[in-house]
Amino acid sequence: MAAAMAWLRRGARGAARRCGLAAGRSYSGGGAYPSVSLTCPLPGVPKAVFAAAEGRERFETRVTVLENGLRVASQNKFGQFCTVGILVNSGSRHEAKYLSGISHFLEKLAFSHQELPLQQLGLLSLALCPVPDEEIEMTRTAIRFELEDLNMRPDPEPLLTEMIHAAAFRDNTVGLNRFCPVENTDKIDRDVLHSYLRSYYTPDRMVLAGVGIEHEQLVECARKYLLGVEPVWGTGQSRGVDRSVAQYTGGIVKVEKDMSDVSLGPTPIPELTHIMIGLESCSFLEDDFIPFAVLNMMMGGGGSFSAGGPGKGMFTRLYLNVLNRHHWMYNATSYHHSYEDTGLLCIHASADPKQVREMVEIITREFILMAGAVGEVELERAKTQLKSMLMMNLESRPVIFEDVGRQVLATNTRKLPHELCALIGQVKPTDIKRVVTKMLHKKPAVAALGDLTDLPSYEHIQAALSSKDGRLPRLYRLFR
Amino acid sequence: MAARSVCRAGSAAGRALLWGPRPSAALLTLTRKRGAATYAQTLQNIPETEVTTLENGLRVASEESRQPTCTVGVWIEAGSRYENAKNNGAGFFVEHLAFKGTKKRPGSAFEKEVESLGAHLNGYTSREHTAFYIKALSKDMPKVVELLADAVQNCALEDSQIEKERGVILRELKEMDSNLMDVTFDYLHATAFQGTPLAHTVEGTTENIKRLTRADLASYVDTHFKAPRMVLAAAGGISHKELVDAAKQHFSGVPVAYKEDAVPILPRCRFTGSEIRARDDGLPLAHIALAVEGPGWADPDNVVLNVANAIIGRYDRTFGGGKNQSSRLATLAVEHNLCHSFQTFNTSYSDTGLFGFHFVSDPLSIDDMMFCAQGEWMRLCTSTTESEVTRAKNYLRNAMVAQLDGTTRVCENIASHLLNYGRRIPLEEWDARISAVDARMVRDVCSKYIYDKCPAIAAVGPIEQLLDYNRLRSAMYWIRL
Numbered sequence: 001m002a003a004a005m006a007w008l009r010r011g012a013r014g015a016a017r018r019c020g021l022a023a024g025r026s027y028s029g030g031g032a033y034p035s036v037s038l039t040c041p042l043p044g045v046p047k048a049v050f051a052a053a054e055g056r057e058r059f060e061t062r063v064t065v066l067e068n069g070l071r072v073a074s075q076n077k078f079g080q081f082c083t084v085g086i087l088v089n090s091g092s093r094h095e096a097k098y099l100s101g102i103s104h105f106l107e108k109l110a111f112s113h114q115e116l117p118l119q120q121l122g123l124l125s126l127a128l129c130p131v132p133d134e135e136i137e138m139t140r141t142a143i144r145f146e147l148e149d150l151n152m153r154p155d156p157e158p159l160l161t162e163m164i165h166a167a168a169f170r171d172n173t174v175g176l177n178r179f180c181p182v183e184n185t186d187k188i189d190r191d192v193l194h195s196y197l198r199s200y201y202t203p204d205r206m207v208l209a210g211v212g213i214e215h216e217q218l219v220e221c222a223r224k225y226l227l228g229v230e231p232v233w234g235t236g237q238s239r240g241v242d243r244s245v246a247q248y249t250g251g252i253v254k255v256e257k258d259m260s261d262v263s264l265g266p267t268p269i270p271e272l273t274h275i276m277i278g279l280e281s282c283s284f285l286e287d288d289f290i291p292f293a294v295l296n297m298m299m300g301g302g303g304s305f306s307a308g309g310p311g312k313g314m315f316t317r318l319y320l321n322v323l324n325r326h327h328w329m330y331n332a333t334s335y336h337h338s339y340e341d342t343g344l345l346c347i348h349a350s351a352d353p354k355q356v357r358e359m360v361e362i363i364t365r366e367f368i369l370m371a372g373a374v375g376e377v378e379l380e381r382a383k384t385q386l387k388s389m390l391m392m393n394l395e396s397r398p399v400i401f402e403d404v405g406r407q408v409l410a411t412n413t414r415k416l417p418h419e420l421c422a423l424i425g426q427v428k429p430t431d432i433k434r435v436v437t438k439m440l441h442k443k444p445a446v447a448a449l450g451d452l453t454d455l456p457s458y459e460h461i462q463a464a465l466s467s468k469d470g471r472l473p474r475l476y477r478l479f480r
Numbered sequence: 481m482a483a484r485s486v487c488r489a490g491s492a493a494g495r496a497l498l499w500g501p502r503p504s505a506a507l508l509t510l511t512r513k514r515g516a517a518t519y520a521q522t523l524q525n526i527p528e529t530e531v532t533t534l535e536n537g538l539r540v541a542s543e544e545s546r547q548p549t550c551t552v553g554v555w556i557e558a559g560s561r562y563e564n565a566k567n568n569g570a571g572f573f574v575e576h577l578a579f580k581g582t583k584k585r586p587g588s589a590f591e592k593e594v595e596s597l598g599a600h601l602n603g604y605t606s607r608e609h610t611a612f613y614i615k616a617l618s619k620d621m622p623k624v625v626e627l628l629a630d631a632v633q634n635c636a637l638e639d640s641q642i643e644k645e646r647g648v649i650l651r652e653l654k655e656m657d658s659n660l661m662d663v664t665f666d667y668l669h670a671t672a673f674q675g676t677p678l679a680h681t682v683e684g685t686t687e688n689i690k691r692l693t694r695a696d697l698a699s700y701v702d703t704h705f706k707a708p709r710m711v712l713a714a715a716g717g718i719s720h721k722e723l724v725d726a727a728k729q730h731f732s733g734v735p736v737a738y739k740e741d742a743v744p745i746l747p748r749c750r751f752t753g754s755e756i757r758a759r760d761d762g763l764p765l766a767h768i769a770l771a772v773e774g775p776g777w778a779d780p781d782n783v784v785l786n787v788a789n790a791i792i793g794r795y796d797r798t799f800g801g802g803k804n805q806s807s808r809l810a811t812l813a814v815e816h817n818l819c820h821s822f823q824t825f826n827t828s829y830s831d832t833g834l835f836g837f838h839f840v841s842d843p844l845s846i847d848d849m850m851f852c853a854q855g856e857w858m859r860l861c862t863s864t865t866e867s868e869v870t871r872a873k874n875y876l877r878n879a880m881v882a883q884l885d886g887t888t889r890v891c892e893n894i895a896s897h898l899l900n901y902g903r904r905i906p907l908e909e910w911d912a913r914i915s916a917v918d919a920r921m922v923r924d925v926c927s928k929y930i931y932d933k934c935p936a937i938a939a940v941g942p943i944e945q946l947l948d949y950n951r952l953r954s955a956m957y958w959i960r961l
Contacts, residue, residue: 142799269658386598395888
């Protein structure tokens with residue numbers, strides 16, 4: 001007991017010798033710098049007067065529209081700092097008439113442009129100062145590095161996401177390349193950028209969003225800096241804004257790649273073939289978005305050897321039915337991408353190249369089973385997990401900022417988190433069945449990466465997804 | 481697990497002070513910097529951290545912020561530093577088993593309960609700390625405290641689970657071998673603190689993992705999971721009083737006494753200037769880390785060293801910005817294409833630490849990059865300017881505040897402060913300490929730790945161009961008239 005008490009004393013670090021002058025190395029050289037150990041309060045700092053959050057956090061998003069069409073939205077939040085930024089309704093989906101990769105370029109440029117002191121937003125400085133040539137060259141280099149990095153990584157996630165979008169929305173809107181293709185890095189120059197900016201970076205396509213900041217203050221700043229300011233690319237003739245609605249086509253994109261030696265370190269990573277099978281879901285503005293989100297949570301999944309404690313979905317369908325039963329599968333994860341006018345629900349799976357056929361069949365069967373019976377316990381768990389994840393993500397200011405900006409950009413208002421939680425709570429098994437049945441009628445989108453010799457044909461996959469049990473059509477081979 | 485990288489750097493508090501958030505094009509975080517008075521006011525605009533100590537010595541600390549979610553966790557002063565060569569890896573093993581069944585909730589019942597609450601459970605082990613924490617909705621706090629108490633006190637350590645986890649850990653060790661940055665830092669510790677417990681890796685050796693038995697793990701838990709060494713921390717929408725009540729109910733049983741009164745004492749870990757080279761010309765890039773001995777947690781020199789690190793900055797070639805980097809070393813790196821990335825670190829332990837930098841480069845730029853980096857160190861020791869110190873101080877203040885975004889970060893911050901400093905250091909005090917730093921102080925403190933000291937060096941990959949140790953040692957001082 002005495003020894004434990006000694007530990008307590010030591011642990012509390014109340015020992016007098018630790019306070020005051022620092023023990024340890026003595027130093028000659030003068031210099032009056034503070035030598036008060038961090039375990040003791042610094043003398044001379046006034047005693048803190050702490051604030052207490054009053055009442056429940058009132059989630060209140062306020063939106064004001066300025067005369068030039070710019071929307072200013074703010075969300076109050078208790079705390080010491082704020083996140084402010086501008087969201088522009090522009091992205092790779094609008095690049096149909098332009099060189100693919102402009103948005104990627106702009107993303108790099110906006111941040112590197114540091115003519116003005118860092119307090120200003122990068123985009124603001126881009127608007128007010130002409131961009132010198134060497135900066136464009138630097139951006140080209142940075143993009144090339146990023147593309148190189150992407151290809152070197154053993155994790156194929158970003159590549160597969162690009163591929164599945166290209167397959168699902170062939171040659172239009174969200175199917176266009178998010179990353180600048182290597183060939184285009186040299187073709188993009190200041191004129192191309194300015195012509196794009198003139199059409200898409202107009203005030204009515206922008207939202208200035210702030211979290212943790214007073215609404216009036218934000219509106220005042222917006223009026224001062226963003227109203228009546230002429231951007232450097234001029235407000236002249238714009239080529240017209242691409243308002244195309246995303247068109248889901250379905251299809252297949254295959255990339256044969258040698259994945260036998262992708263490890264960056266000395267330990268080899270086993271060779272894997274990755275496939276992603278997706279179907280059209282719905283946009284985040286529709287009512288069916290919530291059942292799709294719950295469905296995605298219910299499917300869950302992940303890597304078969306992933307680290308991390310409970311809470312990552314160990315009782316979701318892809319774990320229970322797929323990964324726990326077939327130990328040769330390395331990975332089975334479900335994703336849901338949702339945009340203003342369309343959405344994509346897809347499952348990513350990876351395994352040894354020789355087992356691609358079984359892997360595809362397991363995934364198609366899971367899709368068909370989605371339309372079957374949904375257990376009560378399973379559904380409740382998925383709903384609770386979705387609500388939890390929503391609230392936990394919204395702890396972070398940058399996430400709130402993006403949520404506010406995205407919603408205001410699309411609908412001019414914001415659905416508050418507790419409203420979303422209420423909607424999640426109302427999802428029933430019949431809702432799941434309804435959205436899945438609707439989804440299964442569409443053509444599938446398939447992306448495949450790696451050694452594809454045993455990959456079933458697209459027609460077979462399509463047949464499996466329209467069949468009753470999800471099995472691939474039987475292959476009759478003379479020689480096995 | 482992103483948390484794994486935390487354990488390499490020692491603790492979240494240290495990490496918070498040296499790495500700011502990675503800039504993203506779409507988002508920029510601003511502090512309201514319209515005047516010193518306003519900033520000081522915003523620092524005070526935070527809730528208080530309340531600390532209560534239970535009878536058995538366990539500390540309960542929380543910060544209430546009226547949010548719908550919360551993070552609650554147990555932080556224990558136990559880690560690989562408390563292990564010896566024979567049981568190195570036991571702590572990591574125990575962390576793996578903590579959620580795989582307790583006496584009250586056998587098998588997968590524990591995991592199922594957490595999943596049904598919609599909660600996320602996580603844990604990590606570092607050289608001096610072990611942590612288990614749960615993110616959940618605030619209304620579930622009492623249940624969460626009970627689950628944590630169950631995991632920490634009643635871990636079943638079932639034989640079948642042990643065998644299963646053995647395989648999982650061995651596989652994880654293999655995967656970690658391909659994360660060259662972690663490998664480099666492990667080598668750095670192995671050489672800098674050779675012959676002492678700090679040289680051990682957190683995960684242990686392959687032979688140990690294959691050999692550890694239930695008895696070893698049980699004895700580790702028995703020896704180290706004691707109440708005075710634990711902190712129950714929480715942040716989010718929970719009231720301190722309710723938390724303390726829940727803790728009294730579930731944590732009062734945590735043992736205090738040691739068997740035969742044998743309190744484990746932490747021996748002093750000496751630092752040895754030395755190097756370790758793992759040359760492999762088959763790898764595409766070289767990873768090099770160089771460090772000198774740094775101060776322990778409680779030393780006030782840490783603040784100045786963190787300012788020094790902020791002056792050197794960090795860089796990755798995928799950052800946009802080209803030559804307009806705020807750090808001199810980064811500008812040099814871009815102009816002469818010296819490296820793919822570099823970062824600085826100040827890892828602290830209770831009585832010692834590692835202060836240095838790490839970079840990744842092509843095989844033929846190692847010499848130039850090392851020359852520039854060590855040159856930057858010498859410049860810091862002799863001719864730091866006020867303007868760069870001011871910029872670094874602002875960056876540090878911003879990073880410090882921005883790190884506290886989200887209940888999990890706040891919770892971790894509370895717990896590590898209590899374990900390292902014995903108290904939660906309020907933001908104004910940090911601000912005052914940072915503000916007191918000036919160029920002269922940076923020069924003095926840097927000279928104290930860097931100038932003419934023997935460094936520890938770890939290098940992995942195609943490192944033929946890395947010069948001999950004597951050359952690198954001689955770059956740690958200037959011959960001046």
